[in-house]
Structure formats: C-alpha cells, structure tokens
Amino acid sequence: MxxxxxxxxxxxxxxxxxxxxxxxxxxxxxxxxxxxxxxxxxxxxxxxxxxxxxxxxxxxxxxxxxxxxxxxxxxxxxxxxxxxxxxxxxxxxxxxxxxxxxxxxxxxxxxxxxxxxxxxxxxxxxxxxxxxxxxxxxxxxxxxxxxxxxxxxxxxxxxxxxxxxxxxxxxxxxxxxxCASRGMKITLTGRTAHASQPETGISPMPAVSRLMPELTALAAGGALSEDFSLVTVTHAAMGEPAFGIAPGEAEIFTTLRTLQDARMEALVARADALVAETAGACGLSFDIAYEDVFFxxxxxxxxxxxxxxxxxxxxxxxxxxxxxxxxxxxxxxxxxxxxxxxxxxxxxxxxxxxxxxxxxxxxxxxxxxxxxxxxxxxxxx
Structure with a gap:
C-alpha cells in the first residue's frame, strides 16, 4: 500500500x-x-x-x-x-x-x-x-x-x-x-434618536448588554461528555459609528455547539426563548436566522x-x-x-x-x- x-x-x-x-x-x-x-x-x-x-x-x-x-x-x-x-x-x-x-x-x-x-x-x-x-x-x-x-x-x-x-x-x-454546531444571527430592532434625546427612541443597548452574557451562560462547555454544550459570542454591532445618533438596531452573532444533535435542538430552543423574552422586555422587535449548520x-x-x-x-x-x-x-x-x-x-x-x-x-x-x-x-x- x-x-x-x-x-x-x-x-x-x-x-x-x-x-x-x-x-x-x-x-x-x-x-x-x-x-x-x-x-x-x-x-x-x-x-x-x-x-x-x-x-x-x-x-x-x-x-x-x-x-x-x-x-x-x-x-x-x-x-x-x-x-x-x-x-x-x-x-x-x-x-x-x-x-x-x-x-x-x-x-x-x-x-x-x-x-x-x-x-x-x-x-x-x-x-x-x-x-x-x-x-x-x-x-x-x-x-x-x-x-x-x-x-x-x-x-x-x-x-x-x-x-x-x-x-x-x-x-x-x-x-x-x-461536535454539532450552528451560527445564530440575532437582529434587534428599535428606533433611532438624537443622542441628546435618547429617551425618544428605543435603544437595543440594554438587550445587547443582557444577551451576550446570558447566551454564554446557557452552556458553559466543560468536559466532552454526552452533555457537552457551548455558546460563544463571535460578533456584536450596534448602531452607526457616529456620536450624534442613539442606536436603533443591533446584531449579535453567536455559535451554538453540542456533542449530540439532540442536545442541539434543546439548546436552540433555549436560546430562541431567551432572545424573544429579552427583546420583548426591552420593547424591541427581533429576528433570528441560523447559518453554518453542522450535524x-x-x-x-x-x-x-x-x-x-x-x-x-x-x-x-x-x-x-x-x-x-x-x-x-x-x-x-x-x-x-x-x-x-x-x-x-x-x-x-x-x-x-x-x-x-x-x-x-x-x-x-x-x-x-x-x-x-x-x-x-x-x-x-
């Protein structure tokens, strides 16, 4: 050979x-x-x-x-x-x-x-x-x-x-x-405002500040056993790169990872629910899309x-x-x-x-x- x-x-x-x-x-x-x-x-x-x-x-x-x-x-x-x-x-x-x-x-x-x-x-x-x-x-x-x-x-x-x-x-x-993995793209939409009057808009900042640590906390990694799961925030952006505009939109990319496909479905459901609850509490609309899906x-x-x-x-x-x-x-x-x-x-x-x-x-x-x-x-x- x-x-x-x-x-x-x-x-x-x-x-x-x-x-x-x-x-x-x-x-x-x-x-x-x-x-x-x-x-x-x-x-x-x-x-x-x-x-x-x-x-x-x-x-x-x-x-x-x-x-x-x-x-x-x-x-x-x-x-x-x-x-x-x-x-x-x-x-x-x-x-x-x-x-x-x-x-x-x-x-x-x-x-x-x-x-x-x-x-x-x-x-x-x-x-x-x-x-x-x-x-x-x-x-x-x-x-x-x-x-x-x-x-x-x-x-x-x-x-x-x-x-x-x-x-x-x-x-x-x-x-x-x-591992199984998939990319979760979260879009949060509120309303822009003048930076001098942020109260007239709806900023996604509180939701972003909450979601990044709480998404990560859904799955902390650990040993590669059947129960292994991991959430990694890979990208976040909010508003325009300007000083006079309070932001009205934000985007978060995160990667969900598990050793078992069945565990992935459960993790996706928890992540979706967390985004929906957080967006609702902050008066935002939201969209979730999944990309780079690996079994x-x-x-x-x-x-x-x-x-x-x-x-x-x-x-x-x-x-x-x-x-x-x-x-x-x-x-x-x-x-x-x-x-x-x-x-x-x-x-x-x-x-x-x-x-x-x-x-x-x-x-x-x-x-x-x-x-x-x-x-x-x-x-x-």
Missing amino acids: TLSNRDIVELTEWRRKLHQRPEISGEEEKTAADVGAFLAPTKPDRLMRGLGGHGLAVFYESGRPGPTVLFRCELDALPIMECTQAPHRSQIPGKGHLCGHDGHMAILAGVARGLACRRPESGRVVLLFQPAEETGAGAAAILADPRFAEIAPDFGFALHNFPGLRLGHVALKEGAAA ASDNDPDAVAHLRQALDHERISHAPGEPMRASEDFGRFGASAKSALLFLGAGETHPALHDPEYDFPDDLIPIGARIFLRTAYDILG
Missing part, C-alpha cells in the same frame, strides 16, 4: 500548487477542474462533475458486484490571510488553505494513483471532492443532488489532519467524533472496525482519542452510509487549524493514502 517516490514528489508539488490558488466555499470551480485534470491519468471509469455545486465524484469500478466505498475530502479554503513565508504560500490576498484541505485532496489523489495500478476485486471506490465544507453547506448540497442516488455508498470515510496530535499518529473511536459526526462501529484493521495492517499507531470540539459536515453522510472520520496527527507543536501560520504537513500525504487504500482493499478485495 505504498506510493512510489515519484508519486510522492508529484503529489507534494500538486498540493503546493493548490495551496497557492485557494478558493473559498462556493467558489471552487477552478480547484474542481484542476482535480479532474490531475486525476485524468489514473483513468477513472467515470467523473461526475458539478455535484452539489462544484463537487466532483471520481469512480473506480471493479466490474463485479459489491459494496460502494466512498472516500471524501474538501475543496474549499478559508477567507483568512496567510502569514507563512513558504515559497508556495497563497497568491490570493485574504484567502488561504489554512485548514489543510489542499493536503486532504492530495491524499485522495494518492488513493487514485493506487487504484489506477490495481482496481478493487469487487464493488467500486468513489472519491468525493466536496465543496463548501467550511460553511456546512457542502455536504447538504451533495446529498440533496439527485445524482447522489447513483453513488449510494455503503461505507463512507474521511480524515482531518489534527495539530496537537503526534505527526502521523491516528485518533479514532466509535461514536462521537466531532454531529458520529462514527459507525463497523466503519471504525475497517479503519482499525487497515491501520494495523499498515502498522500506523492509533488510539481512541477525544472527540473534536470543532465541527465537520462529514457528519451528514452518516445518514446514508456506515461512516467514520479519523484524525491524522499533524504534529504536537504544529500551528493550529485556521491559524494564519498554518500549512499542511506534506509527510501526511503518503500516510493518509495508505490508510484509505488499505481500507478499500480490505473491504473490496
């Missing part, structure tokens, strides 16, 4: 080219085209383009009946300015592959090279390059695309590199793998067993580890396939995900490809 030295060099060079040309969620058209061109020499049996937006599904068939095994990675980058001095640093101001999705694409391209040399003996492998993971919209769009029924995976696998974990070591466990990622025991077998065969160290506080929209695939998400260590002192100094460790490309290739062959022969 190894790639040649030439494969590793070419995959690394390609990863760094992707890194230089990041495209954020919903804008991944050129990245998807680049993936299709790079994988063309592996002679896939089918390319499904434009899936759920700019998604790309790449099929490798055995020609015999058997399960469909899906491996998924992400196409999108982040709207964050990269601050590394790497020769391959982003050439697009304000955008960067600071979560490692370029490396995840290179890993799946490595899997494609392995499958080009040896097709599975039964069933088929589908490599899915998914758009818009960072906003939580991509997996939902893929699953809503009628053509996803033509894929209908029996198993689904994904990985995410994980700074803070020893380089090349894998964290993998059954059950909860990553919890929950690892199926059978899928985990296949990954563990592959890790043992490849002699890659692994341990259960803890669930990830962050969210991953791979969790949505659990409704249509036995799925599992593993975490591949990026190094104990490596810059964190979404840090402007982050860059994907290229040493993980052959390791990730080996894990997925072995998993495919263990299931399909």
Whole structure:
C-alpha cells in the first residue's frame, strides 16, 4: 500500500500548487477542474462533475458486484490571510488553505494513483471532492443532488489532519467524533434618536448588554461528555459609528455547539426563548436566522472496525482519542452510509487549524493514502 517516490514528489508539488490558488466555499470551480485534470491519468471509469455545486465524484469500478466505498475530502479554503513565508504560500490576498484541505485532496489523489495500478476485486471506490465544507453547506448540497442516488455508498470515510496530535499518529473511536454546531444571527430592532434625546427612541443597548452574557451562560462547555454544550459570542454591532445618533438596531452573532444533535435542538430552543423574552422586555422587535449548520459526526462501529484493521495492517499507531470540539459536515453522510472520520496527527507543536501560520504537513500525504487504500482493499478485495 505504498506510493512510489515519484508519486510522492508529484503529489507534494500538486498540493503546493493548490495551496497557492485557494478558493473559498462556493467558489471552487477552478480547484474542481484542476482535480479532474490531475486525476485524468489514473483513468477513472467515470467523473461526475458539478455535484452539489462544484463537487466532483471520481469512480473506480471493479466490474463485479459489491459494496460502494466512498472516500471524501474538501475543496474549499478559508477567507483568512496567510502569514507563512513558504515559497508556495497563497497568491490570493485574504484567502488561504489554512485548514489543510489542499493536503486532504492530495491524499485522495494518492488513493487514485493506487487504484489506477490495481482496481478493487469487487464493488467500486468513489472519491468525493466536496465543496463548501467550511460553511456546512457542502455536504447538504451533495446529498440533496439527485445524482447522489447513483453513488449510494455503503461505507463512507474521511480524515482531518489534527495539530496537537503526534505527526502521523491516528485518533479514532466509535461514536462521537466531532461536535454539532450552528451560527445564530440575532437582529434587534428599535428606533433611532438624537443622542441628546435618547429617551425618544428605543435603544437595543440594554438587550445587547443582557444577551451576550446570558447566551454564554446557557452552556458553559466543560468536559466532552454526552452533555457537552457551548455558546460563544463571535460578533456584536450596534448602531452607526457616529456620536450624534442613539442606536436603533443591533446584531449579535453567536455559535451554538453540542456533542449530540439532540442536545442541539434543546439548546436552540433555549436560546430562541431567551432572545424573544429579552427583546420583548426591552420593547424591541427581533429576528433570528441560523447559518453554518453542522450535524454531529458520529462514527459507525463497523466503519471504525475497517479503519482499525487497515491501520494495523499498515502498522500506523492509533488510539481512541477525544472527540473534536470543532465541527465537520462529514457528519451528514452518516445518514446514508456506515461512516467514520479519523484524525491524522499533524504534529504536537504544529500551528493550529485556521491559524494564519498554518500549512499542511506534506509527510501526511503518503500516510493518509495508505490508510484509505488499505481500507478499500480490505473491504473490496
């Protein structure tokens, strides 16, 4: 289950080219085209383009009946300015592959090279390059695309590199793998007034002052148990940047996070009720919108067993580890396939995900490809 030295060099060079040309969620058209061109020499049996937006599904068939095994990675980058001095640093101001999705694409391209040399003996492998993971919209769009029924995976696998974990070591466990989360956008509307006569208007200031601490107090975090929940205020704005106007409108962004989907529904209900009660007490109208909705990622025991077998065969160290506080929209695939998400260590002192100094460790490309290739062959022969 190894790639040649030439494969590793070419995959690394390609990863760094992707890194230089990041495209954020919903804008991944050129990245998807680049993936299709790079994988063309592996002679896939089918390319499904434009899936759920700019998604790309790449099929490798055995020609015999058997399960469909899906491996998924992400196409999108982040709207964050990269601050590394790497020769391959982003050439697009304000955008960067600071979560490692370029490396995840290179890993799946490595899997494609392995499958080009040896097709599975039964069933088929589908490599899915998914758009818009960072906003939580991509997996939902893929699953809503009628053509996803033509894929209908029996198993689904994904990985995410994980700074803070020893380089090349894998964290993998059954059950909860990553949190559910959603962005709550609160708009409060009163009436502006002259700053010399604030009593003639209705200011949202008292409501904002109350809501920020009370929303946070709904869920204080703590240990990553089934009861874990967390509310984080991420943005607040009120009125115009002027001295002569008492504000009439305010906006609060907050992120709700739980380890279980059922807990999320309860947390949303409590947050909605708090906003409604506070707005009413302050004489304000209000609106609530939810964006960046991620379901919890929950690892199926059978899928985990296949990954563990592959890790043992490849002699890659692994341990259960803890669930990830962050969210991953791979969790949505659990409704249509036995799925599992593993975490591949990026190094104990490596810059964190979404840090402007982050860059994907290229040493993980052959390791990730080996894990997925072995998993495919263990299931399909």
